[in-house]
Amino acid sequence: MLSLPEKSILLVEDSTLTRFSSRRTLEERGYLVDETASGQEALAKARGKRDPYDLVILDIHLPGMDGLAVLENLKHLPAYRYVPVMVSTVESNVASVKKAIDLGAVEYLCKPYSTEELIRRVEKLIGPGAWGEATPAEVLHKVLRNELNRASRGGHKVALVLARSERLGKGKIGEYARQARRRLREIDTVIELSKSTLALILPHTGKEGAQVVTTRLESFLPGTWSYGIAVYPDNGKDGEELFTYAEVALKEIWEKQDQGAPA
Known part of the structure; x- marks a missing residue:
């Protein structure tokens, strides 16, 4: 059972890659994430949300209205007076940091940052996400659901x-x-699915791309590994079907290896 409440985060970041990877990292930990690339849209989302976000992650350098102006306007909203804001920037500019703190920011993150550092700072401010006490299988199916929803909208494979x-x-x-x-x-x-099994979810990837990944894994993972591959939408229309297909494929290959037959 998931025992922690879902917590919402507004991610304001103009870099598409940073925004995408940060959102994925946060969603994998059970946070609800809304994203925007501009300050004006960030303020519109904050004003339009019935309940305030639990955390705002705000890039200082934004096109148009910069992050400091967004922060100042955000803190003028009564609902966001006590909502923590973590600012991020590629520059370790003492003056910018000091101004952000003066305007109400409570944390500072210098880019590029690792996923571990991002999660550590977020958990420090608002605690773990809703999947903090989920089983690995629950996390797997939730991440799969999110990726398949994106794949369905974009017409790509997972x-x-x-x-x-x-x-x-x-x-x-x-x-x-x-x-x-x-x-x-x-x-x-x-995802560490069990003491002997890893699960990999690969967006924008078909069967050939997945096989390239398994070859790469073989180059650095010690020991003998077996792999089961399933591709959306070819092998399943939802996470359950995809997992079942991959599990059956894995079992067949494992049994062949166990019997000494070529996989």
Whole structure:
């Protein structure tokens, strides 16, 4: 069961890549995220939301109205007087930081930042997301649902890869998951599904692309691994069907390897 309430974040960032990867990272941890690339739209979203966001992540350098002006206007809204605002920028400018703090910001993040640093700062300000006590399978299906919704709207594919190895040392799956995250794209998701299995969700990826990823994994993951691949929409129209297809494919390959037959 998920026991933590959902928390909403407004992400204001003009870099498409940073905005996309940050949103993915936050959503994977169970936060509800609205995003915008401009200050004017950020203020419109804040004014139009019935309940205020729990956190605003605000880039200082925005086109048109800059982040400092957005922050000043935001803090004039009664509902946002006590809502924490974390500003981000590519420059460690002491004057900008001081002005942001004077205007009401409570945290500062210098770009480029790692996903671990982003989550650490967010959890410090508003606590863990709603999936903080979810099982890995629950997280997997929620991330899959989000990606399939995006894929359906954009008309692109999503690949699910299940990677399994039974001969792992104690606690090694977490280390291998971290290695995979460092070597894959920022938009990819790696989940420790069990003590012997990793789940990879690969947006904008078909079967051939997923096979390229498994070959890359083989280059740095020690031991013998088996892989089950399923691609949306070819192998399933929703997360349940996709997972079942990948699980069956994984089981077939695992049994072939166990019997000594070529996979």
